[in-house]
Amino acid sequence: MNTITPKKQKAALLVVGIAIFLDMLIYGLVVPILPKYASALGASQTGIGLLFGSYAIALFIATPIFGALSDRIGRRTPMLWGLLGLAAATLLFAFAEEYWMLITARALQGLAAAITWTSGLAILADLYPSEERGKAMGLALSGQAAGILLGPSLGGWMYQLGGYKLPFLFAAVLAIADGLLRIFLLRDLPERTSGTFLSSFGLLRNRSLLLISGVVIIGSAIPSVLEPTLPLHLQEKFNAEPGFIGMLFAIPTLSYALATPWIGKLSSKIGYKKAVLIGLAVVAISLPLSALPDSMWMQAASLVLLGISMGMVLAPCLPALADISEQSGLPSYGITFAIYNTAYSFGMILGPVTGSVLTDAIGLKLSYLSVGCVALLYMLIMLPSFRRTEVTRLNSNAHDR
Structure with a gap:
């Protein structure tokens, strides 16, 4: 096997970070464009909803398959x-x-994301030791937030500049450039394959992995709870225009992007479970706060806190899952991160439905408070597991001395 050098680690981190960035950039690129175009092709509002949901559905179905495949044949x-x-x-x-071509394209986008995310994250887990994974994966996840942040505005601007096709042709050129980068920088990386890897069902018998998967569902559901509910609240309370609402939605994404590398580094120091517990507590506070402000400045501040808290929930999960797989005695990082992606996509599906139903039933403030209470309850469920881990660690330290 080739020697893993810092240069190879940095090359892999660059490739994976850019791959995640590009995937989320194109994910967001279509947001201001597709509804109008799909409607012109005769799609109903339900059809447009299905169009956007087809990404998460494809991601949900394809992720376990390609996660297992990357363990079998390698990552490159x-x-x-x-x-x-x-x-x-x-x-x-x-x-x-x-319309069916749009559905096919969106589903194919979800399929591509399933392949890229599972293989890319597995590369980082292969190359970085446990004590460095938090920082590396935090940096890679900052590409996710940057792509989400830039995608919608870039798509809208290019649509106005050159019409419907221009944003997608531009994205295709970026994909080709990214392909050349992947071929060039990944060619000398060592490959890890496994003829006998853990199945997703085998891993899901691990209690710690189940708990972390639940955290991922909550972490991905939080922003998707906001998407169908907060814009209407901002329009009614502040008479906010769509452009200004878009700027406000950029705030949690930006704070998430800036905070994630530091959170990843911090979680490596204090332990992933402790970082997750803190993140869940902050989410439980910050989500209800985002429905309370009477001024735009307070609204912006609450969204900054929410973005940081989402980073504290999600960033430690990736290295934690890698450690769980490693401790199983048979590291199968492809299927491990397939479980992460599956949980993430499930949260993306669950969040908008839960947020909309609760807001219709009990109002925005109580719905956000209810979701915050779920995060708090889940933190309490995780506490016994955290205490067992701490006792084991202290006993191990005492034995070593």
Whole structure:
């Protein structure tokens, strides 16, 4: 096996960070464009909802398959498959003239994300030791937030500049450039394959992994709770225009992006479970706060806190899952991060439905308070596991001395 040098680690981190950034950039690129175009093709509001949901559905279905495959055949080849899928999806978007073509393109985008995320994160787990994974994966996740932040505004601006096709053709060019980068920088990386890896069902018997998967569901559901509910609240309470609402939504994403690398580094020092517990507590406070402010400045401040808290919940989960897989005695990082992606996509599906139903039933403030209480309750569920881990660690330290 090739020696893992710091240069190779940094090359892998760059490739994975850019891959995640590009995936989320194109994910957000379509947000201001597709509803109008799909409507022009005859799609109903329900059809438009299905169009956007097809990404998460494809991600949910494909992730376990390609996670297991990356353990079997290695990481580099699936990374290139993911890129080809993303390029094909963007070109299909550009030249779609029927609603079913849009559905196919969006689902193909979700399929490409399933391949890229599981293989990319597994590469980082392969190359970085446990004590450095938190920082590395935190840096990679900052690419996710940056892509989400830039995607919608870039898509809207390019649409106004050159029409419907321009944003997708631009994205296809970026995908090709990213492909060249992946081929060049990943060619000398050591491959880790496993002929006998843990199945997702085998890993899911691990209590710690189940608990972390629940954290991922909560962490991904929080921003998607806001998307269908907070804009209407801001319009009614502050008479906010859509452009200003878009700027406010950029605040938690930006604070998430800036905080995630530092949170990853902190979680490596204090322990992943402790970092997650703190994150859940802060989410339980910050989410209800985002429905209370009477001024825009306070609203912005509450969204900054919410973005940081989302980073504190999600960033420690990736290295924690890698450690759980490693401690199982048979590290199967592909299937481990497939579980992460599956949990994340489930949260993306669950969040908008839960937020909308609760807001209709009990109002925005109580709905956000209810979701915050779920985060708090889950923190209490995790506490016994955290205490057992601490007792084990202290006993191990005492034995070593």
